[in-house]
Amino acid sequence: MEKDGPEAEPPRQRNGFVGMLYGEFTDTLNDKVRYSVSLTESALTVQRISSSPGRTKVVLNLTDCVGCRAYRAADGADVGAYFTAYFYPFKRRWMSAGVARQRVEQCFRVALVQDALTNLREAERWARSIRDASVQQAPRKAGVTAWAVRRPCRVMILVNPHSGRGQALQLFTGHVQGMLSEAGVPYKLVITEHQNHARELVKKADLSQWDALVIMSGDGLLFEVINGLMERDDWQEAIQTPLGILPGGSGNALAASVHHYSQSPPAWNEELLLSCGFMLCKGLVGSLDLVSIHLASTQRLFSFLSLAWGFVADVDIESEKYRHVGAIRFLMGTLVRLATLRVYQGRLAYLPVKEKPNLPTTPQHPSLCSSLPCQLIPTSSPTQNSHHVCNKSNPKTISISSNNAVTTKRPDMPSGSRTREPPDSLLPGLDQPLPESWTVVKEEDFVLVLAIYQSHLAEDLWAVPGALADDGIIHLFYVTAGISRPALLRLFLAMEKGAHLACGCPHLVYEKVRALRLEPISREGVIAVDGETVEYGPVQAQIHPGLARLIHG
Ligand code: ADP
Numbered sequence: 001m002e003k004d005g006p007e008a009e010p011p012r013q014r015n016g017f018v019g020m021l022y023g024e025f026t027d028t029l030n031d032k033v034r035y036s037v038s039l040t041e042s043a044l045t046v047q048r049i050s051s052s053p054g055r056t057k058v059v060l061n062l063t064d065c066v067g068c069r070a071y072r073a074a075d076g077a078d079v080g081a082y083f084t085a086y087f088y089p090f091k092r093r094w095m096s097a098g099v100a101r102q103r104v105e106q107c108f109r110v111a112l113v114q115d116a117l118t119n120l121r122e123a124e125r126w127a128r129s130i131r132d133a134s135v136q137q138a139p140r141k142a143g144v145t146a147w148a149v150r151r152p153c154r155v156m157i158l159v160n161p162h163s164g165r166g167q168a169l170q171l172f173t174g175h176v177q178g179m180l181s182e183a184g185v186p187y188k189l190v191i192t193e194h195q196n197h198a199r200e201l202v203k204k205a206d207l208s209q210w211d212a213l214v215i216m217s218g219d220g221l222l223f224e225v226i227n228g229l230m231e232r233d234d235w236q237e238a239i240q241t242p243l244g245i246l247p248g249g250s251g252n253a254l255a256a257s258v259h260h261y262s263q264s265p266p267a268w269n270e271e272l273l274l275s276c277g278f279m280l281c282k283g284l285v286g287s288l289d290l291v292s293i294h295l296a297s298t299q300r301l302f303s304f305l306s307l308a309w310g311f312v313a314d315v316d317i318e319s320e321k322y323r324h325v326g327a328i329r330f331l332m333g334t335l336v337r338l339a340t341l342r343v344y345q346g347r348l349a350y351l352p353v354k355e356k357p358n359l360p361t362t363p364q365h366p367s368l369c370s371s372l373p374c375q376l377i378p379t380s381s382p383t384q385n386s387h388h389v390c391n392k393s394n395p396k397t398i399s400i401s402s403n404n405a406v407t408t409k410r411p412d413m414p415s416g417s418r419t420r421e422p423p424d425s426l427l428p429g430l431d432q433p434l435p436e437s438w439t440v441v442k443e444e445d446f447v448l449v450l451a452i453y454q455s456h457l458a459e460d461l462w463a464v465p466g467a468l469a470d471d472g473i474i475h476l477f478y479v480t481a482g483i484s485r486p487a488l489l490r491l492f493l494a495m496e497k498g499a500h501l502a503c504g505c506p507h508l509v510y511e512k513v514r515a516l517r518l519e520p521i522s523r524e525g526v527i528a529v530d531g532e533t534v535e536y537g538p539v540q541a542q543i544h545p546g547l548a549r550l551i552h553g
């Protein structure tokens with residue numbers, strides 16, 4: 001019952017939103033239990049009205065609300081109408097420490113008068129106001145460019161039924177489907193039938209039909225979708241389609257990263273899924289960096305997560321056989337690989353984020369650094385933006401001087417390729433010498449090379465503290481040969497808390513780069529892009545800041 005008592009402020013206009021509603025409604029199961037309900041721009045407050053003192057009051061934050069709907073009673077004789085609001089606030093977990101999003105439903109019966117239609121109109125007014133206020137209260141972080149997915153939006157959800165433990169479809173039905181219907185998000189579910197099905201589908205799809213493409217799988221299915229979009233003639237427009245991720249695989253690195261960017265407490269498994277589903281319902285969109293990757297066959301790929309060689313790539317691919325155990329497959333794979341730890345020979349070079357100072361010229365190197373006179377190691381701490389500086393008193397360091405070759409000289413396009421869009425302006429042909437502004441790593445014996453552009457490498461591997469989806473940086477890690485098995489294991493265990501860089505391991509190097517080139521010398525090995533095996537051989541990559549769009553929190 002709406003009333004104009006002293007506690008009910010009159011409706012007011014603020015930022016286009018009608019500020020406050022007040023009403024008194026009954027419990028859906030018990031007519032004798034009444035609630036006073038008030039809606040402000042930021043919260044729905046529910047207070048039980050009873051004669052006994054100590055009224056219980058519940059304040060529900062609208063940033064946690066995904067939707068609200070109004071409806072008539074199933075019983076046609078009932079003149080009452082109902083509205084139900086759906087919230088997913090952080091609440092203490094039952095069995096373990098910490099908090100996670102949990103579903104809270106608030107349902108009220110509206111019976112102002114004996115006319116069913118009037119009651120329904122009032123319920124609809126409340127439902128609409130709660131929905132509008134919730135959209136305006138979508139969480140926004142300072143300094144983050146965000147768009148909202150158009151409303152009402154149409155979403156295509158692609159599910160890989162074989163991803164993870166083969167339960168992606170059941171996980172979708174059990175945890176996400178209901179939430180999408182509460183949020184009033186219409187969607188079409190597409191179950192992929194084979195590898196590259198999603199890639200072919202988005203390559204040909206009429207994208208004007210879809211406001212977002214969402215993947216319910218591991219990272220591999222999103223890799224397909226991104227490459228399908230980039231293979232289109234209208235790629236420039238196509239890649240602007242907001243992309244969403246729902247973790248259903250065994251490698252859910254992007255989902256873990258997106259959850260992390262939302263500044264939410266850590267979550268795994270179903271809790272991570274619920275968090276990503278919640279972000280999808282809220283529909284906030286930001287930029288996502290992509291990295292273009294050139295392989296020897298002149299094939300070009302687009303990657304959103306990682307380029308790995310050596311230990312990490314081997315674990316990723318070899319642990320496929322343990323996929324039935326879920327995300328823990330990486331830990332099992334790590335332990336198995338540690339037992340057969342190997343050294344991978346190759347040449348690595350990169351273009352640092354920070355331009356190097358102009359120093360006396362060193363000749364341009366023909367093929368990475370094989371002819372360089374002294375060794376290269378970073379002089380700065382691995383956590384800083386660093387580049388290699390020549391230090392005559394320290395024969396271990398050298399600088400390849402910068403003459404701004406990257407900006408003054410337009411490199412050749414990769415040999416054998418036609419001009420491809422978007423152009424990779426930082427990369428010469430894979431068979432061409434590198435510009436002098438690049439840094440060449442002297443070591444040629446590696447345990448791993450990992451270029452990553454999101455915060456997480458897996459649900460429980462926080463590889464890059466401080467990384468953002470659109471920081472425009474390739475975070476390059478490499479571990480040189482000589483590291484002991486326990487030290488390598490320590491690094492991976494520390495990565496769970498993002499503490500590996502603080503381990504002080506002299507074999508671990510971290511650089512922020514815009515482009516890199518890797519030329520394996522070892523005849524056998526695996527190169528993995530976003531967790532998928534690609535052609536083994538020379539490879540180079542460059543960042544394309546903010547090329548795609550991503551639904552985040
Ligand atoms: P996971 O994290 O469990 O590895 P992914 O999403 O990475 O899950 O998918 C694993 C692989 O399955 C990817 O290479 C993807 O392209 C492929 N794939 C996608 N749909 C299907 C399908 N219907 N049948 C078989 N493989 C598929």
Ligand code: MG
Binds near residue numbers: 219251530531
């Ligand atoms: Mg995968």
